[in-house]
Amino acid sequence: xxxxxxxxxxxxxxxxxxxxxxxxxxxxxxxxxxxxxxxxxxxxxxxxxxxxxxxxxxxxxxxxxxxxxxxxxxxxxxxxxxxxxxxxxxxxxxxxxxxxxxxxxxxxxxxxxxxxxxxxxxxxxxxxxxxxxxxxxxxxxxxxxxxxxxxxxxxxxxxxxxxxxxxxxxxxxxxxxxxxxxxxxxxxxxxxxxxxxxxxxxxxxxxxxxxxxxxxxxxxxxxxxxxxxxxxxxxxxxxxxxxxxxxxxxxxxxxxxxxxxxxxxxxxxxxxxxxxxxxxxxxxxxxxxxxxxxxxxxxxxxxxxxxxxxxxxxxxxxxxxxxxxxxxxxxxxxxxxxxxxxxxxxxxxxxxxxxxxxxxxxxxxxxxxxxxxxxxxxxxxxxxxxxxxxxx
Amino acid sequence: xxxxxxxxxxxxxxxxxxxxxxxxxxxxxxxxxxxxxxxxxxxxxxxxxxxxxxxxxxxxxxxxxxxxxxxxxxxxxxxxxxxxxxxxxxxxxxxxxxxxxxxxxxxxxxxxxxxxxxxxxxxxxxxxxxxxxxxxxxxxxxxxxxxxxxxxxxxxxxxxxxxxxxxxxxxxxxxxxxxxxxxxxxxxxxxxxxxxxxxxxxxxxxxxxxxxxxxxxxxxxxxxxxxxxxxxxxxxxxxxxxxxxxxxxxxxxxxxxxxxxxxxxxxxxxxxxxxxxxxxxxxxxxxxxxxxxxxxxxxxxxxxxxxxxxxxxxxxxxxxxxxxx
Ligand SMILES: Nc1ncnc2c1ncn2[C@@H]1O[C@H](COP(=O)(O)OP(=O)(O)OP(=O)(O)O)[C@@H](O)[C@H]1O
Ligand SMILES: [Mg+2]
Numbered sequence: 278x279x280x281x282x283x284x285x286x287x288x289x290x291x292x293x294x295x296x297x298x299x300x301x302x303x304x305x306x307x308x309x310x311x312x313x314x315x316x317x318x319x320x321x322x323x324x325x326x327x328x329x330x331x332x333x334x335x336x337x338x339x340x341x342x343x344x345x346x347x348x349x350x351x352x353x354x355x356x357x358x359x360x361x362x363x364x365x366x367x368x369x370x371x372x373x374x375x376x377x378x379x380x381x382x383x384x385x386x387x388x389x390x391x392x393x394x395x396x397x398x399x400x401x402x403x404x405x406x407x408x409x410x411x412x413x414x415x416x417x418x419x420x421x422x423x424x425x426x427x428x429x430x431x432x433x434x435x436x437x438x439x440x441x442x443x444x445x446x447x448x449x450x451x452x453x454x455x456x457x458x459x460x461x462x463x464x465x466x467x468x469x470x471x472x473x474x475x476x477x478x479x480x481x482x483x484x485x486x487x488x489x490x491x492x493x494x495x496x497x498x499x500x501x502x503x504x505x506x507x508x509x510x511x512x513x514x515x516x517x518x519x520x521x522x523x524x525x526x527x528x529x530x531x532x533x534x535x536x537x538x539x540x541x542x543x544x545x546x547x548x549x550x551x552x553x554x555x556x557x558x559x560x561x562x563x564x565x566x567x568x569x570x571x572x573x574x575x576x577x578x579x580x581x582x583x584x585x586x587x588x589x590x591x592x593x594x595x596x597x598x599x600x601x602x603x604x605x606x607x608x609x610x611x612x613x614x615x616x617x618x619x620x621x622x623x624x625x626x627x628x629x630x631x632x633x634x635x636x637x638x639x640x641x642x643x644x645x646x647x648x649x650x651x652x653x654x655x656x657x658x659x660x661x662x663x664x665x666x667x668x669x
Numbered sequence: 670x671x672x673x674x675x676x677x678x679x680x681x682x683x684x685x686x687x688x689x690x691x692x693x694x695x696x697x698x699x700x701x702x703x704x705x706x707x708x709x710x711x712x713x714x715x716x717x718x719x720x721x722x723x724x725x726x727x728x729x730x731x732x733x734x735x736x737x738x739x740x741x742x743x744x745x746x747x748x749x750x751x752x753x754x755x756x757x758x759x760x761x762x763x764x765x766x767x768x769x770x771x772x773x774x775x776x777x778x779x780x781x782x783x784x785x786x787x788x789x790x791x792x793x794x795x796x797x798x799x800x801x802x803x804x805x806x807x808x809x810x811x812x813x814x815x816x817x818x819x820x821x822x823x824x825x826x827x828x829x830x831x832x833x834x835x836x837x838x839x840x841x842x843x844x845x846x847x848x849x850x851x852x853x854x855x856x857x858x859x860x861x862x863x864x865x866x867x868x869x870x871x872x873x874x875x876x877x878x879x880x881x882x883x884x885x886x887x888x889x890x891x892x893x894x895x896x897x898x899x900x901x902x903x904x905x906x907x908x909x910x911x912x913x914x915x916x917x918x919x920x921x922x923x924x925x926x927x928x929x930x931x932x933x934x935x936x937x938x939x940x941x942x943x944x945x946x947x948x949x950x951x952x953x954x955x956x957x958x959x960x961x962x963x964x965x966x967x968x969x970x971x972x973x974x975x976x977x978x979x980x981x982x983x984x985x986x987x988x989x990x991x992x993x994x
């Protein structure tokens with residue numbers, strides 16, 4: 278049976294490679310489009326919108342001045358909103374519901390502890406749902422801790438010098454290590470930069486994966502028209518051989534295409550997509566989902582011409598609503614929710630997460646899981662459809 | 670169904686190469702095939718004769734495992750097709766009615782692809798391909814693209830692709846449709862040779878001559894049912910000793926036709942064209958003068974042909990219609 282499978286796959290591969298459109302569709306077109314989008318829209322940070330929860334259990338002057346600074350920083354104007362919340366628990370709930378993207382928590386007694394030269398810990402609450410907001414909160418806290426470190430050092434030095442405790446505060450402030458002068462001015466998202474070349478590179482890879490893998494199932498309908506499918510089915514091979522033989526090739530070509538898109542994005546823009554193993558897993562999961570969906574589509578149409586049209590429509594709808602064409606964060610809220618009904622949405626989310634942080638596979642477990650679930654569901658429905666048509 | 674006692678029926682001791690019973694297939698309201706059954710012994714050629722839409726292809730699709738019958742069984746060399754499809758299919762060589770090949774591959778590559786599906790090892794497959802190319806007379810064109818072949822050449826590769834694994838039974842669904850006389854002769858010669866070598870054959874056609882030439886037994890199928898089966902002689906004897914008489918008329922053909930039907934001795938009558946009629950008549954050749962006299966006044970007979978009983982006459986006799994219209 279493996280030999281029959283290989284025979285079908287070898288012919289499919291040969292047909293696809295001979296027909297140069299395979300490479301054009303898998304690599305050249307998506308890379309070109311991603312490059313054009315990337316250049317036209319600038320390889321800059323994406324328009325960022327983040328709501329950061331602000332939990333001030335301290336009530337002292339330190340948190341107050343952090344808030345003042347953040348509000349005043351014109352680099353963050355319009356993109357970062359602070360929302361005051363009464364407790365850490367409340368912040369956790371809001372985070373859960375998606376009302377905020379991250380939160381900064383100042384513990385009780387923070388200002389006093391810093392003032393006494395004992396330092397202090399500011400907590401950051403993050404969720405993989407909004408990687409960008411997490412990056413913003415972390416960046417702010419990074420700055421705070423730098424200030425706290427400096428302040429602690431100064432306080433300790435002054436104490437060392439024998440200044441009485443009640444005069445330390447005044448001395449330190451007078452000599453410059455005053456309130457938290459947070460330097461948010463330059464590079465507020467250090468380490469979390471997601472440039473548009475990654476966004477569009479992955480978006481185009483996600484879109485074109487549908488076409489590449491879909492072409493194999495379309496080929497099945499072409500063979501039905503040619504009569505060769507019946508001929509294969511009349512041979513002593515299992516019923517799944519023609520479908521599987523073609524699907525394997527479409528899958529391999531689509532994965533290769535997505536990886537080449539990634540490679541091209543790195544070469545052309547010098548962009549970083551993040552942890553290579555995790556990126557690969559996400560891309561493979563995306564192609565699986567795309568394969569299952571295009572298989573479902575082709576199992577419900579009669580001719581290869583209909584399959585062309587149907588695959589085209591489904592691919593573009595998934596790409597549009599999934600944020601492969603227009604960044605999801607530019608869409609209104611309800612549409613952002615719709616994005617999560619498409620594999621593209623989850624793929625984009627996962628790749629954004631990876632590119633925006635040093636996160637690894639664990640961070641994208643949810644999106645990858647959802648992609649696999651989509652693949653299983655659509656694949657299962659497709660097999661039921663095939664049973665009535667292309668298989669027995 | 671007309672069943673005949675037959676002296677030449679296959680000995681019941683040998684396992685038929687192909688046997689089916691009670692086959693039935695329905696498409697919505699159309700019952701395409703019902704209660705079809707027959708058995709073909711090894712080395713026997715069996716014809717399935719029927720007009721367009723009779724259910725020939727539907728029957729074959731069920732025999733080769735492409736279509737699941739609503740009911741009925743298929744045994745290939747004793748193997749139940751439904752129970753062990755892989756084993757059963759390995760014994761069948763199926764030649765679809767339409768050409769089912771890859772136009773962008775060469776003839777040889779097409780043969781290699783289908784041969785591999787039957788699990789032939791590389792070396793043996795290469796040798797078999799050469800043998801088959803020789804049999805179908807396409808050795809010199811084997812390495813050009815199929816898309817450049819003539820219709821007849823494609824037909825021959827279409828058949829060749831079913832022969833590579835030396836099937837026990839070869840199933841040909843109208844293999845000579847749209848074929849030039851030379852290719853047609855090559856196909857029929859080749860098929861006869863294979864049967865001579867012991868291969869069982871199921872041959873469907875609406876060309877009477879082919880069935881008569883190739884098949885020792887045949888079934889006549891119409892509207893999805895087998896309405897008669899037996900050896901050629903048995904089938905023909907169903908019409909009795911009647912001859913087939915074809916007349917071309919000039920004048921009021923309608924009235925003339927009615928008059929002809931009424932002539933004593935005319936068993937069957939059918940219009941075969943705007944000005945032609947076909948009659949089955951007892952002792953037709955002696956009846957000619959009576960026929961010519963009968964139409965006088967409405968039409969004149971401009972051409973006549975008398976054919977002794979054949980399968981076509983049988984078909985006309987059994988169904989009241991011609992095979993090809
Ligand atoms: N897939 C199908 N769906 C619906 N009806 C069908 C289908 N296939 C065949 N039929 C009908 O079943 C009947 C038998 O068709 P079939 O193709 O078996 O005839 P045939 O004897 O092979 O005719 P031909 O000589 O034209 O090839 C016809 O009435 C046909 O319209
Ligand atoms: Mg047919």
